[in-house]
Amino acid sequence: MSNTYYRDEPVVPSFDRAPACPFAPAPEVTALRAEQPIARLAAPEGAPGVWLVTGYDLVRQILAAPHFSSRYETQYHPLAGGHLPPAPVGDLTGMDAPEHTRFRKVLAGKFTVRRMNLLTERVTEITRERLDVMERQGPPADLVEVFAQPVPALMIAELLGVPFEDRERFQAQAGAVSDAGAPEAQFAAFAELGEYLRRLVLAKRQKPADDLLSDLATGGDLTDEELGGVAAFLFGAGLDTTANMLALGTFALLSDPAQLAALRDDPGLADNAVEELLRYLSIAATGMRGVLEDVELGGRKLKAGDTVIIAVNAANRDPAKFPDPDVLDLRRSAAGHLAFGHGIHQCLGQQLARVEMRVAFPALLARFPALRLAVPAEEVPLRTDPAQVYGVRSLPVTWDRG
Template sequence: MVQNRMLTSVSSAAGAEPPAFPMPRTCPFDPPAEYAALRIERPVTQVRLPTGQLAWLVTRYEDVRRLLTDPRVSSDREHPNLPLTEPVTPESRRRIAAVGRSLIGLDPPEHAPRRRMLVTEFTVRRIQALRPHIQQVVDGCIDELLAGPRPADLVAALSLPVPSMVICELLGVPYSDREFFERCSTAQLRRSIPAEERQRTTGELRAYLDRLVTAKEAAPGEDLLGRLIVHNRETPVFDHELLVGLAMLLLVAGHESTANMISLGVVGLLEHPEQLAQITADPAAVDMAVEELLRYFCIVDAQPRVAAADIEIGGVTIPAGDGLLIAFAAANRDEEAFPAASTMDLGRGARNHVAFGYGIHQCLGQNLAREELQIVFSTLFARVPGLRLAARVEELPFKKDSNVYGIDQLPVTW
């Protein structure tokens, strides 16, 4: 496997220009190497964003969890100091605000009633009821993979179609439109795609979901969006715009994140055959393995917040109004919380990772993501025991420019 575990020191001279954020990854399996030194030397430190803004990067596990439950920390996506990793235009501000206002960018007291309306759709019980359907989807994809040529691209054959099909079915979005919405969601998350193109594709996705939500408002049907529209008539918390924003959040988060986690998880398991053997020998061990893969890869690097009041943390006082970047990927590698944190250890049994965030915005779809990952890993390695990479890890196209880490293509053979 690829190794690059040297502690990369960060400049700490007083008055020095703050390091640039996002920081580059030098090992495909690890978060940016600077995080390790920052956690020790400057656990709360200023960084410079591509927009020129300054923000406070928080890298220690305890600090991350503390801030995510601190009522003085705001998720307001419309705040002018919210740290953004892309150039800001009035259009991109509007787009971020519209999705944010639906759920992820709300603070108390507005957040709770909207989240409450959705949680019943994502309870463990509700998601367990989807198990036979998810299993069927996974088996169908593996049947096609085995019937097709070798090598095959596992992203196209399995990682993307499984969560896409499942979220489409759940939300009531036609799966036949997948190429369109997969292209639009990818564009939303990639920093290297020109801003105009990202805005155009996001506008297209928004217009598409606007038409879909309008149709469901007229005839709700038996899917999540339909149920939500009916429920919302009795207890109104979402207007039409917010429903469209929410549909966008669920559709993008619902397939893109899980797809990336499937691909990275497969690479992680294939690169650690002795650990993979443990889960193939004992299928019950897959649940714990999934938690470790989530911690180890932590695909959502950092999320933005704003300090709504002065906050003392990690030896500094963050002034009210300053932007914060809560680095989940750094927290998940904190040795204080996870001994030998840079080692992937499927038997670790740590469910207290922050790969799904923490506090009121903790991932709404985590039960669904867990179930999809468990079914994919246990089925794939049982049905294709000879699965192996058809390229060297170093050659794989990792998504270095994406706000959600992953792999674009994964050539495999068996």
């Protein structure tokens, strides 16, 4: 075992990405992965220990181990200077067993691979409709506004059973929730959507239909408050992540003409391409866990009450797991990537996200084979707030009119 695991000096790495490499983890985080895959971070005097974990095997071990807690109140946040508040009702990412098990059991059967694949036809229709809108409006266009954000928003509306007469407003509010450049409007929109979803839960109790929310309202043991919280959680988890994968993934492809051409010319590559883009981009870049009991990890002794920050983006580029990890290669096998997590908290909606991306990327490139950035790459505005999913605030693109 390398003695670099045992350095005692706490580190203060920068999490800022290099401007020339917007898809890569911060250089200092990558360097730490090579030098000490688990490193103690500097923290105020009297604060619990905070550890940054960047190695693939160690991150995977943490995500699978029950003595690392997902409950927010067990985690000390260095930027906030204290422990986080408990998760809102229905937020599965902030629960441990047995509470998490109860919620997951109710939801797991609703997100099977088979059921999500049955939605492919509807995903295809929505994707085609948004590409029609994009084509009618003509170039240039903001891909986030016209395509990347509406596709998952409309699919979530479909999944939850939002009435057709409410979908235009629902989509507008979803757009406001996704607007990282306007935080006050973002919070207000999310609060309004949360209230709307709570009312929708009551409506589904009274008059169920053929949708996920009706299934949960009539076939589960969740209270109205819990079900409303779950609906808000599913909305938040399913919208921001997929929207940013579609936008940032397109940005990555437009920045790599050879890989873009490979997918454009061979739509059958879509399944593999999606997994590689998930690994390469790792938009949910970091996560946290609270340490529930004294444990040894990677040669370091962690104490109960400590916090670990897991750098998923660094782990997904660990050369010990993925050869030439900093190269985007749509033909590589990215099996085992951690973009959707691992263990009991692995993303419930991952199959729907995959379906959306497998349909959307090839359809976009087929409709606009000459798609390209409308501004220099360095002018594309990025979402750099560490509290948010990584991505772009907008993606100006253009193409040749037919």
